[in-house]
Amino acid sequence: MPQLRFTYLVCFAVLAAFLAASAAQAHHGWAWATDEEFEITGVIQSVRLGNPHGEVTIRADGENWVVEVGQPWRNDRVGLTREMLSQGREITVHGHRSAREGERLVKAERVVIDGQDYDLYPGRKS
Amino acid sequence: MIEQALVSVENLAFVSALRNSTYMYPLVNAGHILGVALLVGGIVPLDLRLLGLWRKYPVMVFVDVLRITAAIGLALAVVCGALLFATAAADYARSSLFQAKIALVVLGVSNASILARMLKRQDIRSLPMEAPMPPAFRAGAVLSLVVWISVLILGRLLGYF
Numbered sequence: 001m002p003q004l005r006f007t008y009l010v011c012f013a014v015l016a017a018f019l020a021a022s023a024a025q026a027h028h029g030w031a032w033a034t035d036e037e038f039e040i041t042g043v044i045q046s047v048r049l050g051n052p053h054g055e056v057t058i059r060a061d062g063e064n065w066v067v068e069v070g071q072p073w074r075n076d077r078v079g080l081t082r083e084m085l086s087q088g089r090e091i092t093v094h095g096h097r098s099a100r101e102g103e104r105l106v107k108a109e110r111v112v113i114d115g116q117d118y119d120l121y122p123g124r125k126s
Numbered sequence: 127m128i129e130q131a132l133v134s135v136e137n138l139a140f141v142s143a144l145r146n147s148t149y150m151y152p153l154v155n156a157g158h159i160l161g162v163a164l165l166v167g168g169i170v171p172l173d174l175r176l177l178g179l180w181r182k183y184p185v186m187v188f189v190d191v192l193r194i195t196a197a198i199g200l201a202l203a204v205v206c207g208a209l210l211f212a213t214a215a216a217d218y219a220r221s222s223l224f225q226a227k228i229a230l231v232v233l234g235v236s237n238a239s240i241l242a243r244m245l246k247r248q249d250i251r252s253l254p255m256e257a258p259m260p261p262a263f264r265a266g267a268v269l270s271l272v273v274w275i276s277v278l279i280l281g282r283l284l285g286y287f
Contacts, residue, residue: 009174013275016275016279048214050146051151051213052151071151
């Protein structure tokens with residue numbers, strides 16, 4: 001009964017695709033974040049730069065937030081260096097926070113360090 | 127100690143260069159996807175033939191061709207995957223999704239080598255063309271499909287959690 005088995009497999013594939021699609025809303029791009037503009041200022045605690053994107057942990061009002069900055073070329077393009085994103089520096093982040101309840105994660109559109117703007121996504125309103 | 131070893135892997139010069147590269151990282155990523163595509167793209171029709179689809183065509187045609195493309199795909203996925211792993215080794219090693227994925231890869235490779243040995247030992251070529259495959263082969267094929275598709279899904283989820 002190869003036809004019957006094939007039907008099972010198609011069902012399995014559809015289920016797998018559905019699972020993958022619902023998970024895909026979780027992280028890359030902007031779909032996982034809220035549409036509302038968000039701003040936060042804090043002091044940099046730790047930094048992990050590099051592909052697929054950098055992560056900067058900041059402390060704001062006694063809470064740690066993870067800020068997603070660009071991948072290396074995006075940071076380079078606006079002149080955002082490793083030195084500027086080092087521990088102890090104060091940073092203001094404009095961007096969008098995670099839509100997941102209670103998750104302290106922000107994707108940065110623009111950051112401000114020492115009064116200087118670094119616009120990672122010039123095409124987006126921030 | 128393991129943590130330190132993983133961090134020193136992350137700090138290797140070429141791993142650091144890859145992590146901070148503009149083009150190499152996405153290209154290695156593409157290599158990993160190409161490997162997975164060859165692997166799963168070979169495994170699925172091969173397993174379906176073992177399960178009884180396309181009985182008009184000799185099973186050994188599927189076996190001889192697709193196990194080579196799948197093995198090349200696996201090799202490419204492992205090499206590129208190891209490079210991607212190295213760029214954030216400590217984080218990946220901690221992730222339970224990653225641990226589960228690697229466990230399933232080991233299971234999938236073991237299953238494939240058992241199937242390969244069974245194919246060598248039993249004279250499949252002399253079976254009548256339309257005959258169903260022995261149950262052990264069909265069980266191996268089902269396991270293979272489930273394992274490799276699960277590996278693919280876990281791998282993708284890793285990027286999001």
